[in-house]
Structures are given as C-alpha cells and as structure tokens.
Amino acid sequence: MDAQELYRQGVTAIREQNDLARGRDLLVQALKLDPHNDMAWLWLARTTSDPARRLELVERALRANPASEAARKLRAELLAEQRPAPPPVATPEPTPSAVLPPAWTPPTPVAQPTSSVIRPLQRKTVDEPVTPAEKERIAHLMDRAEIYREAGDIEDAIALWVEVLAIRVDHEQALRNAAGHLWKLRYWHDAQELMQRAIDAGTRVPTVYLTAIDMAERQNDGIWARELRERVATLPVADEQLVVKVADYYLARHQPSVAHGFLERALEVHPHMPAALVKLGDLRQESGDRVEASRLYERAARTGARGETRKEIDKKLGSYVPVLTDRERGSVWLAVREAVGIAGLYVLLGWQDARLDLLALGPRRWLGVLVSLLGGYLVVTATSSPQQRPLAGWLGGAVPPPRNPADGPALPAPGRALEEPTALPMLPSSVRYGLGVAGVVLLGLAGALVLYYTLGWVGDNRPPYLPW
Amino acid sequence: MCLLAAILAYFLLILFLSTLLFPMPVNDSGVVRYRTIPWATLLLIMINTAIFVLWIAPDLYGQQEQGIIIQPLFEDYVGKVNTYGFNEQTLRQGEGIAALATFTSLFMHADFWHLFGNMIYLWAFGRRVEDACGSSRFLLFYLLAGMMSNVGSVLLTSKTDTLPSIGASGAISGVMGAYLLLFPGAWVNCLWGLGTILRIPYAAIRKLFAGDEYKFWRWTVPLPAWLVLIWFVARSFLPSLETIRSDEEIQGINHLAHLAGFLASLTVFFFVRKDLLLRYLHGRSL
Numbered sequence: 238m239d240a241q242e243l244y245r246q247g248v249t250a251i252r253e254q255n256d257l258a259r260g261r262d263l264l265v266q267a268l269k270l271d272p273h274n275d276m277a278w279l280w281l282a283r284t285t286s287d288p289a290r291r292l293e294l295v296e297r298a299l300r301a302n303p304a305s306e307a308a309r310k311l312r313a314e315l316l317a318e319q320r321p322a323p324p325p326v327a328t329p330e331p332t333p334s335a336v337l338p339p340a341w342t343p344p345t346p347v348a349q350p351t352s353s354v355i356r357p358l359q360r361k362t363v364d365e366p367v368t369p370a371e372k373e374r375i376a377h378l379m380d381r382a383e384i385y386r387e388a389g390d391i392e393d394a395i396a397l398w399v400e401v402l403a404i405r406v407d408h409e410q411a412l413r414n415a416a417g418h419l420w421k422l423r424y425w426h427d428a429q430e431l432m433q434r435a436i437d438a439g440t441r442v443p444t445v446y447l448t449a450i451d452m453a454e455r456q457n458d459g460i461w462a463r464e465l466r467e468r469v470a471t472l473p474v475a476d477e478q479l480v481v482k483v484a485d486y487y488l489a490r491h492q493p494s495v496a497h498g499f500l501e502r503a504l505e506v507h508p509h510m511p512a513a514l515v516k517l518g519d520l521r522q523e524s525g526d527r528v529e530a531s532r533l534y535e536r537a538a539r540t541g542a543r544g545e546t547r548k549e550i551d552k553k554l555g556s557y558v559p560v561l562t563d564r565e566r567g568s569v570w571l572a573v574r575e576a577v578g579i580a581g582l583y584v585l586l587g588w589q590d591a592r593l594d595l596l597a598l599g600p601r602r603w604l605g606v607l608v609s610l611l612g613g614y615l616v617v618t619a620t621s622s623p624q625q626r627p628l629a630g631w632l633g634g635a636v637p638p639p640r641n642p643a644d645g646p647a648l649p650a651p652g653r654a655l656e657e658p659t660a661l662p663m664l665p666s667s668v669r670y671g672l673g674v675a676g677v678v679l680l681g682l683a684g685a686l687v688l689y690y691t692l693g694w695v696g697d698n699r700p701p702y703l704p705w
Numbered sequence: 706m707c708l709l710a711a712i713l714a715y716f717l718l719i720l721f722l723s724t725l726l727f728p729m730p731v732n733d734s735g736v737v738r739y740r741t742i743p744w745a746t747l748l749l750i751m752i753n754t755a756i757f758v759l760w761i762a763p764d765l766y767g768q769q770e771q772g773i774i775i776q777p778l779f780e781d782y783v784g785k786v787n788t789y790g791f792n793e794q795t796l797r798q799g800e801g802i803a804a805l806a807t808f809t810s811l812f813m814h815a816d817f818w819h820l821f822g823n824m825i826y827l828w829a830f831g832r833r834v835e836d837a838c839g840s841s842r843f844l845l846f847y848l849l850a851g852m853m854s855n856v857g858s859v860l861l862t863s864k865t866d867t868l869p870s871i872g873a874s875g876a877i878s879g880v881m882g883a884y885l886l887l888f889p890g891a892w893v894n895c896l897w898g899l900g901t902i903l904r905i906p907y908a909a910i911r912k913l914f915a916g917d918e919y920k921f922w923r924w925t926v927p928l929p930a931w932l933v934l935i936w937f938v939a940r941s942f943l944p945s946l947e948t949i950r951s952d953e954e955i956q957g958i959n960h961l962a963h964l965a966g967f968l969a970s971l972t973v974f975f976f977v978r979k980d981l982l983l984r985y986l987h988g989r990s991l
Contacts, residue, residue, distance in 0.1 A: 539984055561980050571979040578975025579845060585852045589804035592797050593859060621839075621979075691803035 243267035244277050252389060257284045275302035279311065291315060314423065371404050379411065391418055402431060407440035416448065425456060436468060443479040450483060454490070466499050475507035484516050493520060511542035515550060535562075567629075567661050572614065572622035579613030579680070580606055587687035605686025612679025619673035623664040634662035719818070721898060728895035729822075730829040730933050731925060733884075739978075745840040746831040749847065750824050753873060756812050757820045761785065765816060789813060790869025791855045797865065811851040813871040823873045829893055830877070830884040830930075834973070837887055842976040850879020850969040857965020862949055870959045875966035878941070881934055882970025887977065887985070891930040900926035938967055 238246075247263030250256045261284040264277050271277070278298030282291045292315045298308040367375070382397035398415035401408050412435060419428040432449040435442070446469050453462035469476075469483050480503045487496035500517040504510065518533035537550045565571060587602035588595055623629060637659065664672070685692060723729070764782035788801055791810035795801040802809065814820035835843040854875025859866065884891070904926065908919040941963040948961055974982060 535980075562983075565979045565983060568979065571982070574975055574979075574982075575842065578842075578849070578972065581972065581975065582845060582849050582852070585849065585856060586804055586807070588856065589796060589807055589852075592799055593793075593856070620841075688804055690799060691805055694799065694803050 240267045240270035240274065243270065244274060244280075247277070248280055249389070251280060251283060260284055273301045275299070275305045275308060279305075279308060282311070288315060288318065310423070367405055375401050375404055375408065375411075382411075382414070386414070391422075395419060399431070402434075406438045407435040407442045407445055409442050409444060412442075412445060413448070416452075420452065425452070428452060429456075429461075436465070441472075441474070441476065443476060443482060446479060447482055447486065450486060466495075467502070470499060470503040471506050475503075475510055477507075477510040477512050480510060480513045481516050484513070488520075493523070496520065508536075509540045511537040511540045511546050511550060514540070515546070515553065518553065563659060563661050566622070566624040566659060567626035568622075569625050569628065572617045572625055575617045575621070576610055576613035579616075580610040583609035583683055583687050586684070590688050590690045601689060602687045605683045605689075608679050608686060609683035612676045612683055615672045615676030615679065617676075618664070619669045619671075619676060623669050624659065624661040626661065629662045629664050632664055632668050634664045634668075636660060636662050720896070724896040725898035727936070728897035728900060728926065728928055728933060729825065730893040730895050730928075730930075731825060732829055732894045733833045733930075734892045734894050734927055739836045739839075741836050741840065743832040743835045743840075745843045745847070746827060746835050749831070749844075749873070750827060753812055753814065753820060753824060757814050757817075761813060762817070786813065786815075786869050786871055790871040792869040793859045793866040795869075796859075807852045807855050808848070810855065810869070810871045811848070811873050811876055814873070815871060819872055823877055827873065827877050827880065830881045833888060833891070834880050834883045837978060837981050838973070838976045839978060842978075846883070846973055846976040847876050847880065849972055850883075850966050851876030853969035853972070854878060854962040854966030857968065858959050858962035861945070861961045861965060870962060872959075875959075875962040875969075878937075878963045878966030879969040879973075881937065882967040883973035885931060885934045886970055886973060887981075889931055892927045893930045893933055894925035895928050895933060896924070897926045897928070900928070938964070941967070 243263050244267040247260045247267060250263060251260035254260075261281065264281045264284070268274060268277050268281070275298040278294050278301060282294035282298070285291055285294070292312065295308055295312045295315060298305060299312065302308065378397045378401045382394040382401070385391070385394035385397065395415050395418050398411040401411040402415060405411075412431060416428040416431050419425075419431070429449070429452055432445060432452060435445045436449060440446075446465060450462055450465045450469075453459075453465060466483065469479055472479075480500070484496040484500050487493070487499065497517070497520050500513055500520070503513055504517065507513075514533050514537035518530045518537065521527075521533060522530035531554070534550060534553045538547075538554060542550060583606050587598050587605060591597040591599070591602060618625065618628070624634070761782065764779070764785065789806060789809040790813060791806050792801065796803060796806065814823065831843070831847075834846075838846060851873065855870065858870065858875070901923065904923065905921055908921045911917055911919040941960045944958070944960040945964045974985075977985070
C-alpha cells in the first residue's frame with residue numbers, strides 16, 4: 238500500500254468511522270513513507286487532544302509545507318487558545334440558524350479553503366438576470382458539488398459552491414453550504430465575506446441576512462451586527478417575515494431590548510407591517526405596558542392585514558379595550574358626521590309633519606333642521622368628542638395630566654376611551670356640561686320647530702281618526 | 706298549571722314548525738369588540754314587550770262581559786292600531802297623531818308571534834351593532850331606520866295606503882342590514898330543524914372519514930350571517946316587487962317597509978364609533 242492510499246484510509250477512519258486509533262496508525266505509516274505530506278500531519282494533529290502535542294504536529298506540517306495556509310491558521314488558533322481566554326459572551330448560545338452548524342467545532346485541518354477560495358463576482362447586483370447558459374452551469378456545478386460532498390471531499394465541494402456564487406451571488410443553497418462549511422472549518426472571514434457580498438449585491442433572500450446576523454453575533458462583532466440590522470430595517474421593499482425573524486432571533490438570545498429597538502427602527506421606515514406591529518405589541522405587553530401594546534395591535538389592525546395575521550390581531554385585540562387615536566379624537570368631521578345623523582332624523586320628522594311633501598317643509602322646519610344640526614353637534618362635542626382641534630383649545634381645554642400608575646389598572650373600563658392618556662387638550666368638565674345642556678335644549682327646540690303641525694294637532698286634543 | 710304547560714307546549718310546537726325548514730337566527734356567535742352591555746337592545750325589547758303585554762294583549766286576547774254576552778275587545782285593539790299605527794292616508798291628511806305615529810308604530814305589534822319574531826331578530830343582530838355604535842347612537846340609528854322604513858314604504862308605491870302599519874320590523878331590518886355591512890364575515894346561531902337533522906349524518910361522515918370529534922347534536926346551527934340575511938332580503942324583495950306591481954300588500958305584511966329598512970342601514974355610518982368607522986374605511990371589517 239502506498240503512502241497516498243494509507244493517508245486516504247487514515248482520513249476515512251477518522252472522519253467517517255471516528256476511529257482515531259486506527260486513523261493515527263494509518264497516518265503514521267503514511268508519514269513514514271512520505272514525511273512531506275502536510276495534510277497527513279494536520280490530520281494526525283486531530284487525533285490527539287493534547288494542545289502541546291497538537292501544536293507540535295502542526296509545526297511539523299508547516300515544516301513540510303511552509304506555504305500551507307491551513308496549517309498557519311491552525312497554528313495561530315492553537316496559540317491563541319493557549320493564551321488566557323477572553324471573558325465569555327454574556328448571552329447564552331443562540332438557537333442555530335437555518336444555515337450555520339453549532340458555533341464550536343473542533344479545529345479541522347483542511348488545507349484548501351482559504352480566503353483565496355472566493356472568486357470575483359461576475360455581476361455586481363442580484364437584479365442582473367442569469368442567462369440560461371449560466372443557469373445550466375449552476376445546476377451542473379451544484380450537482381458536482383453534491384457528489385463531492387457525499388464523497389467527503391468538502392474542499393472541492395466548497396470550491397464549486399463558491400464558483401456558483403460567483404455567478405449568482407445569493408444562490409441560497411450554494412451560499413448556505415459554502416458559508417456553513419467554511420464556518421465549520423473556522424474560516425470565519427471567508428464565510429462572512431460570502432455573506433457580505435450577497436448583502437452588498439442587494440439580495441432579498443431572508444436567510445442570508447439572518448445567517449449574517451448570526452455570524453456577527455457569534456463573532457461578537459457588534460458593529461457588523463448593528464449594521465446588518467439597520468440594513469434589514471431599511472430594506473427598500475419591506476420584508477416583514479424577515480423583520481419578524483430577526484426580532485425572534487434576538488428574543489431567542491434573551492436580548493429583548495435589541496429586538497425592540499430593531500422593530501421600532503423597521504417600523505419607522507415601513508410603518509405598515511402588521512406582523513411587526515404585533516411582535517412589538519407582544520414585547521410591550523410582556524414588559525407590562527398594556528396601553529402601548531393595545532395601540533400597536535390597533536395600528537396592526539388598521540393596516541388592512543388579511544388571513545391568519547388578521548385573525549391573530551383580532552384575537553389579541555379581543556382582550557383589549559379599543560383605543561382612539563389622536564386623529565380620531567381631534568377630528569371635527571367625525572363629530573359633525575354624528576350631528577348630521579341626528580339632523581337626518583329631524584329631516585324625516587319634518588318631512589312627515591309636512592304630510593310627506595318635501596317642498597312643503599317651509600322655512601320653520603328647515604330652521605328646525607339647522608338647529609338640530611347645531612344641537613346635535615353640541616351634544617356630540619360634550620359627550621364623545623371633547624378633544625376636537627382647535628375647538629378644545631379655544632374653549633380653555635387642557636392636556637390631561639399623565640396618569641399615576643398607583644391610581645389603578647392601566648386601562649380604563651370598556652367604553653371609557655376618553656380616559657386614556659392623550660396629548661390633545663380636553664374641554665373642561667364645566668364647558669362640556671354647558672355644551673351638553675345647550676345641545677339638549679336646542680334639540681328640543683328643533684323638535685318643536687319640525688313637528689309644529691303635529692304638536693299643534695295633538696295639543697288640541699282632537700279625537701283620533703278612526704276609519705268607522 | 707296544566708294551562709301553562711299547554712301554552713308552553715303550543716309555543717314550542719309552533720316554534721318547531723316555524724323553524725323546521727327555514728332558519729331563525731337566535732344569537733350572534735361572534736366576539737363583541739367593546740363588550741358593552743347592550744342596554745339599548747334590552748331596553749327596546751323591554752319597551753316593546755311591555756307595550757304589547759300591558760296595552761295591546763288585553764284588547765287582543767281579552768273579553769268583556771256585557772250582561773250575559775261575552776264581547777271580545779277587538780274593537781279597542783283596532784282603534785289603537787289605527788290611531789297609533791303608521792298610516793299614509795292619515796299622515797297625508799294631517800289627522801290622528803300625524804308624524805308622531807312614525808314613533809309609536811315602531812313599538813306596537815299585531816300579535817304575540819309578531820312580537821316574538823321581531824324581538825328575537827333584534828336580539829340576534831342588534832347586540833353587536835349596538836356594540837359598534839354605542840347605546841345612545843344605536844338608539845338614534847334604530848329610530849332613524851324605523852322612520853326611513855315607514856317613509857320608504859310610502860315612497861316605493863304610487864297608491865296611497867289606507868291600512869296602518871305597525872311593528873318594529875322596519876327598524877330591525879335596518880339593524881340587520883347594518884349588521885351585514887359591518888360584519889360581513891360573521892356567523893349567527895340559528896334554530897333550524899332541517900339543519901339539526903342533517904347535522905347527524907354529516908357528523909357521522911366526518912367521524913368516519915376525517916376522524917374528528919364533530920358534535921352530533923346541537924340545538925342551534927351556526928350559519929354565515931350573509932346567508933341568513935340574503936335569504937331574509939330575498940323573502941322581502943320578491944313580495945315587494947309584487948306589492949309595487951299590484952299596489953296591494955301581500956299576506957298583510959308590509960314587505961316594502963322591510964326592504965326600505967334594509968336600505969336605511971346605510972345610515973349606520975353616521976352612528977358607528979369613530980375609530981371603527983376609520984377601520985372600516987381602511988378596508989377591514991370590524
């Protein structure tokens with residue numbers, strides 16, 4: 238058996254059968270025949286758990302091949318491990334994303350995948366279409382890469398995936414495989430570069446962003462992570478699912494403040510994302526701010542969400558008292574609308590009083606209708622719309638003082654929407670009372686005006702009409 | 706005691722027969738948004754019932770002894786209906802209580818089944834519309850819809866109607882129309898004999914093939930509100946066309962008032978809560 242065959246069998250014993258002892262024997266035999274096989278030294282280093290011994294074997298590999306980038310990197314890492322370890326990251330290990338393997342893998346000495354594996358891009362943005370010939374090429378490369386991977390030749394597989402990425406920078410499967418394996422092999426910068434290239438090219442594949450964020454967080458690279466979050470939040474076309482997933486990612490890492498800030502930023506840019514609003518509402522609810530939570534759910538409801546999202550919103554809103562927005566509170570037209578409804582009642586009454594002849598209504602009844610409109614408006618202002626802009630300010634209204642949490646439950650009882658905190662001035666109680674009384678008097682007067690014929694008839698106490 | 710039992714049995718028999726083929730909505734199965742207590746709906750039901758029991762029923766079902774002869778009090782009943790019912794002829798002539806009849810007619814019912822049917826529909830559909838409007842605004846809407854149904858029934862036919870109309874059905878049609886507008890996807894629980902019977906084989910098939918635990922028996926059958934209401938409109942619409950064509954009321958029922966009341970439901974947007982109105986205008990049901 239020649240040295241190459243022994244080497245191959247040794248690698249197979251380690252990688253596939255996990256038989257370190259046999260692998261060691263075979264590699265030692267191979268190295269006796271060919272001591273210049275740097276890869277065999279690196280694999281041999283994997284068979285021992287003693288750091289000093291491992292470093293020694295890596296040194297041997299470097300002596301055999303001083304240009305071996307893999308050996309150099311591994312030596313640097315081993316040396317770094319021998320220094321005092323940096324303080325651990327405060328957050329627990331996150332749930333692995335769809336792309337990445339578990340964060341820590343033992344150093345696997347593979348020679349090929351270095352930064353030189355990354356090829357220059359053939360197109361700068363993802364918007365440039367891929368030609369049919371390129372599509373065919375991608376399919377061919379992916380098939381070949383799969384064969385390599387199944388055969389355990391990860392290095393060649395990575396090279397092929399990277400070739401695919403040179404054609405289509407955000408090819409999801411190629412990117413997942415290449416970055417995942419590079420990460421597993423601890424070539425973090427290469428993996429990150431692949432991700433960054435896809436993001437810079439304007440990818441709209443959600444998993445790319447998620448994976449990149451995961452990489453940044455695992456590397457404890459706060460600046461890159463923040464930059465990525467900003468990218469997701471400010472995507473030109475809102476990807477609500479991605480926004481929610483990123484928020485979920487941080488929630489899974491027990492970082493609700495990051496998730497909260499991220500959602501708020503995303504909603505600043507794209508305010509009509511119902512699922513993101515619901516997620517932010519959930520966060521507010523968990524933090525005990527039920528008023529703000531209900532506002533966010535209401536906002537979500539007003540985005541016109543459909544399907545399951547709408548059902549979820551309705552379900553959540555079911556446990557809250559609806560809230561009025563300042564737009565609704567301050568609107569004069571919404572108040573006038575109710576007054577018009579009341580005036581409509583008086584028009585009908587006047588019409589019947591005029592013996593169903595609209596032309597015979599006369600100035601008195603029309604005056605009654607106008608008075609009813611005014612009276613209705615005063616009653617509506619006094620009862621359900623005391624915060625109209627600018628009326629409330631003109632009539633001496635003041636912004637209600639902020640609620641003292643010690644006063645009781647945060648939300649008012651059903652039907653007490655006006656007691657919710659607001660930034661709009663509210664009419665003073667005395668003015669409201671006065672307007673209400675004036676409105677009722679005017680409505681009574683309007684009734685007398687539009688029904689003057691009927692009331693006169695009834696006042697005469699004439700006997701009722703009977704057909705016999 | 707026996708008399709009470711007999712009356713109850715009679716009531717249940719009539720109810721069973723009247724709901725055997727056609728569903729009768731009895732309750733709204735949806736979640737109310739504001740969870741307001743339906744004071745206005747309850748008040749209207751109580752007023753209508755009180756007026757019938759205390760003022761109409763004694764004349765309708767009572768008798769008077771005149772010597773040895775027992776006289777029914779039917780004449781008094783007819784007098785009340787003519788005086789306080791909505792009558793186009795008296796309105797145009799400015800007689801009776803004139804325009805006030807448009808109010809009084811809304812609270813009068815011809816007999817027990819008229820009252821019962823109307824109040825059941827009012828309860829089934831009014832509760833949720835009241836929740837969307839608030840009690841006071843709902844009352845205004847109810848009166849407006851009732852008046853519009855009265856006026857509409859006059860305007861939709863060329864012949865002057867000499868018969869008085871009574872009943873809350875015009876206003877309740879408005880409430881039903883408003884319900885359909887505001888909650889098009891809602892479901893209502895209905896008393897429906899045929900549906901209850903058909904449910905049994907349906908449940909058996911589901912249990913057999915889908916393996917789910919579908920209840921074999923329920924007193925009520927949930928149906929989409931739009932289906933029930935379209936059925937109601939269709940039942941009013943065809944006789945209305947016939948009424949318009951022939952200028953005669955069909956089966957003594959003012960179908961035109963039902964139809965006009967249904968059309969009057971559009972005015973509900975003057976009365977719904979302002980936040981719900983904006984939600985609605987943004988393309989959401991409430």
